[in-house]
Amino acid sequence: MTSDRVLIVVHQKHSTPGRVGELLEARGYTLDRRCPCVEHPELPDPRGYAAVVVFGGPMSANDCHCLAGIRHEIDYAKRVLDDGVPYLGICLGGQILARALGGTVAPHPESHVEIGYTRVEPVAGAEPLFEHSRFFFQWHREGFDVPPGATLLATGTGSFPNQAFQAGDRAYGLQFHPEITLAMIHRWNLGGGHRLGQPGAQPKRAHVKGHELFNAGIDRWTNALFDRMGLEGVAMERAEAAE
Secondary structure (H helix, E strand, O other), X not given: OOOXXXXXXXXXXXXXXXXXXXXXXHOOOEEEEEOOOOOOOOOOOHHHOOEEEEOOOOOOOOHHHOOHHHHHHHHHHHHHHHOOOOEEXXXXXXXXXXXXXXXXXXXXXXXXXXXXXXXXXXXXXXXXHHOOOOEEEEEEOEEEOOOOOOXXXXXXXXXXXXXXXXXXXXXXXXXXXXXXXXXXHHHHHHHOHHHHHOOOEOOHHHHHHHHHHHHHHHHHXXXXXXXXXXXXXXXXXXXXXXX
């Protein structure tokens, strides 16, 4: 049986795993939260976890030359993949995965951002993954190229064409934020309200309405992704081990 712990990597002192963390806990997993850019410069052996989930943050995946935590996370992502541990990278976490695999991360050439709920389109063959939702919350100013050896899963209809990719069997990089809760929307708008005037940003009222419309579908989408990653739940794993 695999571990009942999931490693949660965040990038600010008060960051939380949001709805992703709630859904993992509902499956029986214990969350081990680490913040290598602030509190925990070294991350533990990934083989002790059922999965590693790396979240977003205000820094760039290109800050590896000046932030030891980002440099360590890029190296750690390689180790996670080499050890065969499922990896989910969200926004900055997805960009870190792209960098680890040799891809590039860059801002939009005309300084566009993507803030608010947008529609993504699955590529041919990836439609089943997006059965439950094609609308997701965005909050970013940089995007990733699909790294060598990875498979593009979804494209965007806005300024950032690459929205999701898969590397190997159980590693995923996402540009969007399935973890967003209504409380997080209010908090991000309060702390990052200066970004709402940038090209590509939607007003806060659109964020709140989008959460009302799309949250239930995103919950189902996230649970389906966990199934694909082999995170069926601790109770199921124990039942299978007892057979």
